[in-house]
Amino acid sequence: MTIVWIIISTLCCVFIFSIIFSKWGLTNLHYDRYFSKEAVFAGEQIEMIEVLINKKCLPIPWLRLESQISPALQFNAPSQLEVAAEQFHRSLFSMMPFQKITRRHQVTCTKRGYYPLKTIDMTAGDPFGIGTTHRQQQVTAEILVYPRLLDREMLALPAHRMQGEALVQRWMLLDPFLQAGVRGYTPGDALNTINWKLTAKTGQLQVNQHDPTADHHLLLLLNFDLTEDMWMPILEEDRLEWAISYIATLADTALNRGIPTGFGCNSYSILRSGQTRKKPIFIAPNNNREQYGYLLETLASLPSDRSVSFITFLQQLFLSQKTDILMLTAWINDSLQEEIRRLEERGHAVKLFKLHELDNLVR
Incomplete structure (x- = not known):
């Protein structure tokens, strides 16, 4: 009989716990998230910061947060972060009463664009996985990703010879609308500056x-x-x-x-x-x-x-x-x-x- 009562008592406790967590598991739970910068250039790395505060005396054995995020924002995922194929990012937490948790995720912005994060799905439950509670919350975070700037040294701007100096590369914005004359081709000159008519006439490459x-x-x-x-x-x-x-x-x-x-x-x-x-x-x-x-x-x-x-x-x-x-x-x-x-x-x-x-x- 003792074993039977122990089993019955245990089942009753589990049942009570499941009711408690189903009703109050997400009560007085504060969640916020934001990016460390408002805007970055494509290819740069930022942080997405999640802040959780459990403002009650009831612990949360497990808490799952799910949010859909663009694949252009690539997480350098730690072990607590699950990145699903559908680009749903799942973070798992366990919280004590009145505990505050701040978690930082490193994110690489791979493509220009405007990326708003609007909602978060929160699911919490008891230790036995019987009683769960769920809610969707509006938590806005946004990041603006500027176009990737090219290395100016990659741009094939013409080289200029300055009086009294050797040939140097001056990365200047040339006026493509003001033609000052024609000269012989030098390494570094862009192909679109070649004057093909004079090149054919002289037999040597000439550039505008x-x-x-x-x-x-x-x-x-x-x-x-x-x-x-x-x-x-x-x-x-x-x-x-x-x-x-x-x-x-x-x-x-x-x-x-x-x-x-x-x-x-x-x-x-x-x-x-x-x-x-x-x-x-x-x-x-x-x-x-x-x-x-x-x-x-x-x-x-x-x-x-x-x-x-x-x-x-x-x-x-x-x-x-x-x-x-x-x-x-x-x-x-x-x-x-x-x-x-x-x-x-x-x-x-x-x-x-x-x-x-x-x-x-x-x-």
């Missing part, structure tokens, strides 16, 4: 020589139509990402030299509120203190999608002053050439780069 930028407004344009049919899906996202990084690097270089720089494209922005403003992007050239951050934030929030065709975007483009336009596009046709001619008739200078030429510009 450009003067450094003095005082102008620079507008960087990117065509998100990777084919002439804007309704075709974007298949070469890597090429588009490369172009965005290239534009970010050019903007960084130009603004560091005080050149008013702007950006435009036929994509759109995903706002931090989660709303989508499906309008083409245009940021007028400027060199004030806020411009660099505004450009980076805009480039980070661009989806691989279009709002209008690039031709429509150019037709709607209005510039109040003469501007040097650097245009990156995967293709060129009669309609695009007509829009370029229209811009040039208005006094703007247009330099066109096809996206596949970037492979030649970067060594």
